[in-house]
Every structure is written in structure tokens, then in C-alpha cells.
Amino acid sequence: MKKTINGKLVLKGPLYRGNSRKTIFSRGDNNEVFLPGRIGGQAKAMMSAFTGFWQHPRNPRNNNLGLFENLWSRLFGEKMPDFISHVTCTLDDSVSDKNPHFDLRMGLAIDRDRMAQAEDQNFRLETVYKGTVFDFSLTFDDNKADKFKFATLLQELIQGRFWFGAQKSKGLGKCRLELDEPSRELIEQYKRTDSPKINFNAYSNYIIITLDLIPDSPLLVSWPWGNQDDSENRDSWIDNLTEETRQHQNIMSELNTGKARDLSDIESMPGGKKFKYEHERFPIHQLKKNFPKAIQNDQLLMDFLHSHRNKVHEEIDREANRDFREQSGQVVKGKHYDQIFYRTLTWDGQDSTWEITIPGNTMKGAFRTKAQQILRTIKAGKGCKESTPTHQDRFCDDRHCPVCLLFGRQGSIARVFFSDACPVSEDKLLDEKHRSMDQISVDPKTGTSQDNTKQNALFAYGPEFTFRCELVLTDADFKSLAFIMYLLRELNLGAIPLGGKKSLGFGHVQGRITQMDFLCMPESTLDKNLKRWKVKKNGTENVWQHYQVDGDKIWKNNKFIENMDKSFSDLMGEMKIPEKPFITPKKFVSHRQYSKLCGMLTCELEALTPTHVRESGEPSFQSSEALGYDFCSMSPPGNQQKPPVGQREYVIPPSTLKGTLRMIFNLLSQKPCSKCSQIDKLCDTCKLFGWVGDSALMGRLTFSPAGSDEKNQFEWHGISFGYKGAQSMQVNDVRMFPHTNIINEAVSRHGQGVEPSDVQKNISLNRYAKTGSVFSFKVHFTNLQREELQKLIWAIELEKGLGHKIGKGKALHFGSCRINIREAHLIDWKKRFSSLNKLGLADLDIAEFRIEVENNELKKALTLPQ
Secondary structure (H helix, E strand, O other): OEEEEEEEEEEOOOEOOEOOOOOOEOEOOOOOEEOOOEOOHHHHHOOOOOEOEEOOOOOHHHOEEOHHHHHHHHHHOOOOOOOEEEEEEEEOOOOOOOOOOEEEEEEOOEEOOOOEEOOOOOEEEEEEOEOOEEEEEEEEEOOOOOHHHHHHHHHHHHOOOEEOOOOOOEOOOEEEEEEOHHHHHHHHHHHOOOOOOOOOOOOOEEEEEEEEEEOOOOEOOEOOOOOEOOOOOEOHHHHHHHHHHHHHHHHHHHHHHOOOOOHHHHOOOOOHHHHHHHHOOOOHHHHHHHHHHHHHHHHHHHHHHHHHHHHHHHHHOOHHHEEEEEEOOEEEEEEEOOEOEOEEEEEOOOOEEEEEOEOHHHHHHHHHHHHHHHHHHHEOOOOOOOOOOOOOOOOOOOOOOHHHHHHOEOOEOOOEEEOOEEEOOOOOOOHHHOEEEEEOOEOOOOOOEOOOOOEEEEEEOOHHHOEEEEEEEEOOOHHHHHHHHHHHHHHHOOOOOOOOOHHHOOOOOEEEEEEEEEEEOOOOHHHHHHHHOOOEEEEEEOOEEEEEEEHHHHHHOHHHHHHHHHHHHHHHOOOEOOOOOOEOOOOOEOOOOOOOOOEEEEEEEEEOOOEOOEOOOOOOEEOOOOEEEOEOEOOOOOOOOOOOOOOOOEEEOHHHHHHHHHHHHHHHOOOOOOOOOOHHHOOHHHHHHEEEOOOEEEOOEEEOOEEEOOOOOEEEEEEEOOOOOOOOEEEOOEEEOOOOOOOOOOEEEOOOOOOOOOOOOOEEEEEEEOOOOEEEEEEEEOOOOHHHHHHHHHHHHOOOOEOEEOOOOHHHOOOEEEEEEEEEEEEOHHHHOOOOOOOOEEEOOHHHHOOOOOOHHHHHHHEOOO
16 A cells, blocks of 8 residues: 655755756756656666666666665665655755856866866856755555654654755755654554564764864965956856857857758867767767757756856955955955855745855865875875876875775775865854954065065854754764774864865864764674673664764773774874975975975064064054054954954064964075976975965965064054155065164154054054064964974074064164974874873974074075174
């Protein structure tokens, strides 16, 4: 007898169900959005249908099971009987044309050698909003169904342990089923059905790890929308993609109507050569069968891109996302910030709202990168070969690779699923909490800022920006769990950076475990060990034994930690750390693995003369006579949101430190940088500090912001317009300003108060850190060669009697400083990955790396006054 289960399928995260173009969401013939049920027709080539079986005619190993069949097999270790006849899942009728429920999930692949964007590896997916509701209906044969097992399977959907569509391990497709009252009663009845003893699959389990991500350094996962090209056109890639899609649509229309007879006829058309190359292996009559649907899909894509861009620009252009500008002595809101935090659309039942988000693909990519680095470091450069097109082979060919087994590979789904990380705060945009930072390039020849290089960004920082996410391990053994625990330890230490600007200290979040839930079968190996580890049992859930650990208590469970250490050791085998960095065929050091010279320098910068680095955003002091800028701080851009002057977290930004040390390092090199243009012909400076050209290479140095000592004091100074400073010096075509104790006549003092006193017109007014102020920062380094570390240490500390200059007014006595290395450590990778309780830090004697420099011209420019 046929019966039907009805309910609502609610999306707990965005969902993507792609068509052949791999961009837009799959739709029916009438543009109806649905999730396919039984595998049939075109759905045979789609692997995420609810139920059914399809055997690939030419490749039996590529057989596809429906999601229900896979779940049944995981739970019961057997093939699911054929008792489900039909499933429908259609977007709820409450959705209107004005709210089409589609967002554009955007991301890019990272080249793990360069640790920068891989060429032609960005992706765009049209996703349905989180919170969207689908009407769900399942028809089945009551006489054929094993009622208890069927109820058990549906209960998994009800509990939200079900993923649909593509990109499941990257934050997409998690669903929850809400049944109507008659269906709930029927399922409860089935759960009470007398049934013979069921042998559940003992290897099936879930380990659910809830994480809080707290940015204790700046965090910016950038939203790719709104960027301008060289001609100041916004989102020009949209126009390019639209035109490419229009060409594709036009070619199919010509072939479909017979105006073009075969592929040779379309070669001269715009986009014709590309179309022919992509389709010439298929007979033309076979292609034409798909043209009507493909033409409709192209139109859907173009319509969607147009409407979505308008919606995005409305968000970008809001006042909260516009930068402060000076115009004729006035401060106004100007253009939008160059970079703002990634955001997604969610559905609240009545309308769509924006929410800042760390996408699941960002989380997974960062974890996978770290996992590969660990494996290849321990294995002396051997291990996972999964890569981007820098290498000849893109995919790892080791079927036993622990990284690929955990994170997935071509043809094999991942064991760990990452959700999006969303704000814990009820305010999902946190407009008034974002901090701002400016960055500008300096021309070494002139010592002045380069035109059109100013970049401004809004970033997340501090506990207000706590993000919460879930990691779900499915059917994990102890080795997989141990690998994840070591990765979580690295996250907790801030060693798995997220987002952009990593070499400027961005993205080093603190990842705290707020809860771990273990769901396992009774008397399974995991069940027995959880009892041995004395993890608290939290009853049963469906067929599972439920154990739970609150907070970070898991790190204090010695028996658990001992078991994880042993399992990780068994997984990795003998450790052998590379002595030297891995050099790629293009002659730069790869980020794919670590070597011996990795570590950290803790530095202290002391101001020898008043020093100023300008605050970002709105000037703190404004009057009809002048605008006055406070010292740089970790603050929001607007004065109404900033803490009071004097109560801010003052810092020297890492870009300032990096730029200063890069210049010195470059002058130490026998062949200074001359605007490197090819990645395989980089100078020593670009190889170490990073490079941007036709591609990019991330540097192997990471600078933290230099935090201010609590005892530091500040005072206001003015500089008259049109001043004449001390004569500069040229060192290897680099303009440098000598140190001096003589205060220039263009400089005026304006007190130590919150606001400046005796303000005059025609001056540049800034709040300086007084002489003797101390700032502390760290320099993390990876994969250095001995000569690089020697030059780096000299560039930081210089020699006795020499000093650096930073900030504003370098030609006017300001900005002289001295940097000392207070602590130095190397990372002992064997110790670090032998126990979860060991950090593997070893003291580094920098005296062994100090060198003498013969460059008298450079020393003269850096000499401090007696």
C-alpha cells in the first residue's frame, strides 16, 4: 500500500545544485526550482538525487547511489530495499519573484607553492539562501518497507544530519526535515514496530566539533565584489562573463535553427573557436538535444548576474561601507572601501538579509593546506601531491594519502564537512564594530607615496567578531580524528590563518572548541573507548550513543590525548624533517612544506624622536583651521564608534614595519630589486618578502602589528605647509633621510591633551608617540635559508649607532627608532608533532647569525646623531 510522508526541508546552510554550466542552480522546464527525487533522465549524471541507483554504462566503478541509499548503507551495512517510489522537493510557494532566493557563492583556489590565487581557478556558484524552505513529499510502499529502519533513516534527516547537492564539505547543502503532524505520528508508530535484532554498522559514527573563532589579530576574508579595474569600472568580470555567456547562447541558437550547420560554421563567430574546442568530440545531433535547455540556462545566468549585481552594489554603497575623504578641509564620505568582509544572503522567513561570513570553502582550504604542510614536513618533502596547475599533475595519486582520505579527492568524498562560520552576535553585520586600515606603496626613489596605490579595508578584530562553525567527521577512525585534533591545536595557536593579508599578520584567529559531540553505535570501538576516556554520556539519540565534552575540556583529558598522540604517530610513521626548503622549478621557495629554519623573533621598537603613523578613517580632530590625526590604532573608521583619544589600542601597522625592513634587506643584497617582472627571475628580496606581478608569491615573513606599551605618552605636533626638510641621501637609488636631533623651524608643538591646543591654519596636525615610547611586535619566518636569516637579523637590529626611520616627517627630525630582538625561537617540528601538549619551541641563538656589513654608504644614512 502506497503512503506519503510530507514536510518541509529547511536549509541550515546555502545549497548548490548545479547544471552542466556549473554556475547556476538546476531548474525544471518551467524555470521551477526543485531538488530531484529518483534518479532518471538527465539526473542520471547528477550524483545528489535523494534515491535511486544508476550504473555507468562504460565505467561500472563510477556507479551512483542516491543519498538515501548511501545513508542506509552507512547505518545498517546493507543495500536499501527498493520501496521508495517518488520524492519531490520544490521551493515553497511563499517565494515571490521579488525574492528569488539566490546568492552567488564565490571563491578561489590557492596555489600551495605560491600561497596566492591560482590562475583560472576561481569559482562562482548560484546558491539558495540559508533558511530557505522546500516543500518535501516522499511516497513509499508500506508493505515493502522495513518500518523501523525507515523511521531511523528519516530521523537522521529530522536531526539535521543530511547534506544535499554539491560542495557538501565546503559549507553547502546541510538540511533539516520538519514533518507535518500526520507524518510525525506515522514515524513514531514505525519506531515502535517490533523488529528482529538489527546489526547496525559498527564503523558508522559522527564526531561534531563546534568551534568559536576569535580574531585576536586582524581578520579579513575579502568579498570579491566591488573591486575596480584599471579604468575604475566596478565588477568588470560581470560584464566579461555576461558577454561570454551571450556569445555561447548565440552560437547554440544559430546551430539550433540551422543557420549554422555544423561546428565548422561557427568558428568565425565571437566565442566560436572556444565553443568548437569544448564540444567537437560530440556529434552535432547529440548536442542539439540539449540546446533548448542550455539556451534557457544562459538567459537565466545573465538575468541573475544583472539583478544580483544591483543587490550587491546596494549593500556595498551603504554609508557604513564608505571611506572618509578630505575635500577642501572638510571630511566627507567618499567611495566604498577597497575591501570589506565577505557576506552572504540568508532568509528569515519574510525577507533576505546580509550576514558577514567566513565561507566553509575558506575554512576547508585553510585546514587542508595546513594538513598538507604537516604531512610533507614530517615526511621530508614527500606526501600529498594534490596541487593547483603549478604542478604537472593536479591530483594526488596516492590512494592512501591521509590528507586526501580526510579532505576528499577526485571521485572520493571528504570525511570532514565544514560549515560556514557565522557571527555569534545577533547583529549579523556588526557595522559599527569593523576596524579600518590604510595601506599605501612608497616609491623608494623619491621616498613619497606612489599615485593610485592607496588601499583601504574594513576588517574584523576582537571578541565582538566571534564566529561559530561546525566540523562534522563522518565514519572517522582514530587516525583521522587524531589528524583533526592536531589541526585544531594549530588553529588554537593561530597557526592556521584565514583570509587575506597573511604576511601582514592578518587572519591568525584563536579557534576554541566550545563543544564536541560523539555519536556512535552501541559497543562499537569508539563507544568502548569513549567509556575508557571517561567522556560524559549524554543518553541516546536515534540509534546513536551520544557522548559530549563541553568547552576546551577535551585538551585536559589525558587518556584521550595519549590515544590521539599514538594514533597520529601510527599514521605518520617515522619523522624526517627537511634540512632545506623545497625550491620549485621556477626557483622560488615553496610554501607547501616546512624545513629547519622556521621560527619567531620577538622585537621591541623604541622611538628615539617623536614618531607618528597616521590613524585610518575619520580624523579625530576637526576644526575650521585644521584637521588633526591621532596615532594609528585598532579602531573603527568613524569617530562616533572609536574609543576616546588616549584610550585606544595604539599600534604601528605591520605594513609600515614590513616596508621599512624590506628596504634595508634589499640594500644589503648584491643585486637589489629592480621591479621584478617574472616569477622565475625574482630578486632575493621579492623571494623573501613577497611579490605581485602577472601572478603573486606570498612572502615567508609575517609581521604582527606593533603594540604600544601602556606607559607610552603622546603629544600633538604641527608641520607647516611647504616646509623644507633636511637634505636626503641616495643609497643605491633609494632616497633616505638622515637622523637628526635638530627640530625643524616648520615644526610646532600643540600640547599633550586629547585635543591639540593653539591650532593654526596651514599646518598638518598629527599626534606623535613621544621619545622613549616602546612598541612590541613579532616576526614569524618560515623556510629561510641561512643567508636570508642573517640578513633579516641585521635588517632588524642594524648595528650599534644605527637606527631606522618610520612614519610621518622623516625629513624633519621625526620617526627615528631603534629595534632590538628580545627573544628568538625556532620550531622543532619533531617535538611539535609528537604530542598535542608540546609546542616544539627551541631557543635560537641569534649571535650565531649576526653578520658584519661592509656597505658604508648605507651605514652613513642610518647613523644616529651623537
